Every structure is written in structure tokens, then in C-alpha cells.
Amino acid sequence: MPSFADLTTIGVGGKIAHFSEPTTRVGLIEAIEDADRVGMPLCMLGGGSNMLVSDSPFNGLVIRDGRRDIVVPDEAEPVEGSDRSVHLTASAGANWDDFVEFAVSLGLEGVEGLSGIPGTVGASVVQNIGAYGQEVATSVASVEVWDRQAKTVLTFDDADMQFGYRTSALKRSMFTDDGARFFPSPRYVVLSVTFVLRHSPTGILAYPQLAKALHASLGDRMNTETIRDAVLKVRAAKGMLEDPARYESRWMSGMKREENIAKASQSVETLQVHGTEPSRVFRITDRHSCGSFFVNPQISAHDAAGLPDDAPKFGVTLPDGQTGVKTSAAWLIDHAGFHRGFRLSERSGAALSSLHTLALTNLGGAKASEIWALAHAIQDGVRHAFGVDLVPEPVIVGL
The missing domain is CATH 3.30.43.10 (Uridine Diphospho-n-acetylenolpyruvylglucosamine Reductase, domain 2)
Known part of the structure; x- marks a missing residue:
């Protein structure tokens, strides 16, 4: 086993x-x-x-879930008239980036900004993954789930899913009093997801960093394949791409399409990251992480007023309907004294990524307890420095 x-x-x-x-x-x-x-x-x-x-x-x-199928219920070409929407249905076990690559190859717009996020289609809607100006929620038409309590198949639409920032009704069903008996899995297990995308060869640059990488302006339209390539490069430069070599393991065999593994291996191994050293290839251990370990805090305007003037602040609507502020977890971590590469001791196998303070990494042979101790130290440091509680993004089991 x-x-x-x-x-x-x-x-x-x-x-x-x-x-x-x-x-x-x-x-x-x-x-x-x-x-x-x-x-x-x-x-x-x-x-x-x-x-x-x-x-x-x-x-x-x-x-x-061992099912990897992705199907197109509609015709890939747009029908006559103004409706250019196209539906794609994927089993929960389909690799997420395989799904994005497939959608982009069909000339569909809507998920290109979510390129390179590891995981599966099923997990994407539980977490409501998001990056570079897109969230999966904006492209979901329906989610088929197995209700472990009622013992029946249900179909949730967008409203039923109750999507929020990095959460959904499915994720929340793990953490209610009633849901404790289902943990570490939701009450509702994803069987398949139907997405509605737009037939268009171009997508919108909805994130400043992405627009800058493409030498374009925010809001410009650009070829979706070009956007996907840029997103992959930006993610790689942050150490936020998974290690393609993991699919060589017998336990990961078949989890990702072979042609996409080959592409990922080629691009990751040749990437040069320009940082404090003239030109260095980032460590493979930077990719041994959960990705972003903490969600960006959403706090009240009153609490945000206590942050330094140069702290990132973006207006948001809080879950209670009040106007609040979202700030950067990475900024808080760095300015609380936890810089890239930080670890609790020279002997620890757990460290912050050498490229991004939001990723906790396994340098090789680390224990879960070491990762968790580092996470706690960072939480305590940020709370002491700024009075903000950082919430882990991964599901934490047994710690």
C-alpha cells in the first residue's frame, strides 16, 4: 500500500x-x-x-477516482447566432491541467489563467481554485455529486455550490458539526463537473502581473495559448508548478496524460530564473509543496487600518456582506521576518520556498510534523507582527 x-x-x-x-x-x-x-x-x-x-x-x-475522461456535449464550433458557449464535462478524476490544455486546444476561453494548477477537476470545484484573474466558479455550469448522508446522486448548479474565496459548499461540508463525521472528505463527493466556456481564440488579461509578463495592458485580449504559456512561465518562476517526475512513480502512473507530462518536464527543466544570482535554475525541492499554504486574509476595514501603509490592500465583500479588505499573505509573511528559504533550524527538512514565501516546501525527507511546526511559527509571527490570523489553504489531516 x-x-x-x-x-x-x-x-x-x-x-x-x-x-x-x-x-x-x-x-x-x-x-x-x-x-x-x-x-x-x-x-x-x-x-x-x-x-x-x-x-x-x-x-x-x-x-x-480513476476516471480521466473529458467530453464535449456540444459541438466545438459555435452555432449560428450570438451564443458562443461550449460545454465540457469531465470526470472528477481528470487531471486539472489536462483539462485546461484540452479546452485551450479547442479554442475555448475561460480557464486559461488557471493553467499549471496541480490537482484534479473534482478538487478544483471543492476548493474554487483561482489565479491570474480567474476562478473556476465563473466557468462551472453544474456539479454532479454523491451525497454520503442521503445516499443519492445530486446535481448542484452554481447557486447550490455557494462558491466563495477558495471555498464552496462542498468544502464547508467537512467543517460543520454534522460534517465532522465525514472528515477528511466532504459530505458531497464530486462525480463530474460540467463547465461552460466561450468559443474564442483570445482571452482577457485580467491580472497585472500577467499583463506585465506579456508586455501588454490590463484588459487587453490575447491568444489563449499565449496566455497559457505565460501563466506556466510565471508559475514556474515562483516555484508553483508541481514536479513532473512524480508521475514516474507507480502510484502516480496514469494520473496525467503522457504528452502533457513530457511538455511539463521539458519546460520546467529548462527554465532559468533570474534572481539575486545571475542566472540560476531553481531547486527541484521548490516544487515539493502544497502550493500556496495560506489563503490571502480578508479582514475588516478597521483591522486593515492597522496594517502598514505599504501593505497590499484590495477592497472585497466579506462573507457577512460587509465591505472589507483583502491583503497579501506572502507580504505579511515576508515582512514578519520569514524570508524566502527560511527554516526553523539548519537540520530541518521544511523550509519556505527559495522563490515564494507563500509556499512551504519539503527539502527532502521532511516529516509532516516539521512542515506543521514551520506553519505554526509563521502564523504566530504574523499574528504578533500584524494581528492577522493566517488560515491554511490545504486540508490538514491528523495534525
Whole structure:
């Protein structure tokens, strides 16, 4: 049996008692039902990119959806008239970046800014992933789920999903009093997602850093393939691309399309990052992470007034409907004294990325407890310096 260290992008976590990878919809539901029937702890795993799991053995069942299909219910070419929308339906187990590449190759607009995010289609809607001016929520038409409590298949539309900043009704169903019995998986397990995209060869540059990388202006339109390539390069320069070599493992075989693994390997290994050294290739360990470890804090205007004048501040609507401020977790971490490459001791296998303070990395042989200790130290330091609580983005299991 594998361990979570074998299955997660950060490469830590204990041995797994039972592992299953159903390749049919019926088989997936039956595996979930079998575990729930006997009260066995159940962990639904996607690409393993948004989890930090204890070093202790997991005495339950880990299920990974083995279905990878992506289909086009509509014609790829736009119909006559003004409606240029095209629907794509993907199984929850489909690799997310495979899905983005497929959509862009069809000349569809809507998810190109989400290129290079590790994980699966199912996990994308649980987390409401977002980057470079796009969120998955804006492209979701419907989500088919298995309700573990009612023991039935449901179809959620956009309103049912209750998308928020890096959250959804599915994610929240893990953390309610009632949902505690389903943790570390949601009450609602994603079976498939139907997206509605726009037939267009161009997309909008909706993020300043991306526009700058393309020597363009915010709001300009540009070819979606060009945008995808730029996003991948920007993410790589931050150490925010997963290690393509992980798919060489027997436990990761088949999780990503071979042609896309080859492309990722070629681009990542040849990337040059220009930093304090004249020209250096960033460490492979920078990619052994959960990606962004903390969400950007959304705080009240009153609390934001206590931040330094040069702290990033963006107006947002808070979950309670009040006007608030979103600030940068990376900025807070850095200005609280935790700089790139920081670790608690020279012997620790856990460190901040050498490229981005928002990523906690496994330098090699790290324990989950070391990652968690570093996370706690950063939380305590930011709270002491700025009075802001940083909330982890990954699902934390057993720590």
C-alpha cells in the first residue's frame, strides 16, 4: 500500500491502510458506500496537491477516482447566432491541467489563467481554485455529486455550490458539526463537473502581473495559448508548478496524460530564473509543496487600518456582506521576518520556498510534523507582527 508521501505533491504523510482507485462511476460510489457502511475513515484524494497529512498511519480507506475522461456535449464550433458557449464535462478524476490544455486546444476561453494548477477537476470545484484573474466558479455550469448522508446522486448548479474565496459548499461540508463525521472528505463527493466556456481564440488579461509578463495592458485580449504559456512561465518562476517526475512513480502512473507530462518536464527543466544570482535554475525541492499554504486574509476595514501603509490592500465583500479588505499573505509573511528559504533550524527538512514565501516546501525527507511546526511559527509571527490570523489553504489531516 502507498503512503501519503507517495501520493501528495509535498511528499509527506504516513502509510495508508487501504487504497482504491475505481475506474467506473458505479465502482466509485460503491467504494464510498462500503467505507461509510462500516464507519471506516474515508479520504477522497485528487492529485494530492492540497493536503498535509500526519506522519502517523491512516487507518482508513483512501479513494482516488480513476476516471480521466473529458467530453464535449456540444459541438466545438459555435452555432449560428450570438451564443458562443461550449460545454465540457469531465470526470472528477481528470487531471486539472489536462483539462485546461484540452479546452485551450479547442479554442475555448475561460480557464486559461488557471493553467499549471496541480490537482484534479473534482478538487478544483471543492476548493474554487483561482489565479491570474480567474476562478473556476465563473466557468462551472453544474456539479454532479454523491451525497454520503442521503445516499443519492445530486446535481448542484452554481447557486447550490455557494462558491466563495477558495471555498464552496462542498468544502464547508467537512467543517460543520454534522460534517465532522465525514472528515477528511466532504459530505458531497464530486462525480463530474460540467463547465461552460466561450468559443474564442483570445482571452482577457485580467491580472497585472500577467499583463506585465506579456508586455501588454490590463484588459487587453490575447491568444489563449499565449496566455497559457505565460501563466506556466510565471508559475514556474515562483516555484508553483508541481514536479513532473512524480508521475514516474507507480502510484502516480496514469494520473496525467503522457504528452502533457513530457511538455511539463521539458519546460520546467529548462527554465532559468533570474534572481539575486545571475542566472540560476531553481531547486527541484521548490516544487515539493502544497502550493500556496495560506489563503490571502480578508479582514475588516478597521483591522486593515492597522496594517502598514505599504501593505497590499484590495477592497472585497466579506462573507457577512460587509465591505472589507483583502491583503497579501506572502507580504505579511515576508515582512514578519520569514524570508524566502527560511527554516526553523539548519537540520530541518521544511523550509519556505527559495522563490515564494507563500509556499512551504519539503527539502527532502521532511516529516509532516516539521512542515506543521514551520506553519505554526509563521502564523504566530504574523499574528504578533500584524494581528492577522493566517488560515491554511490545504486540508490538514491528523495534525
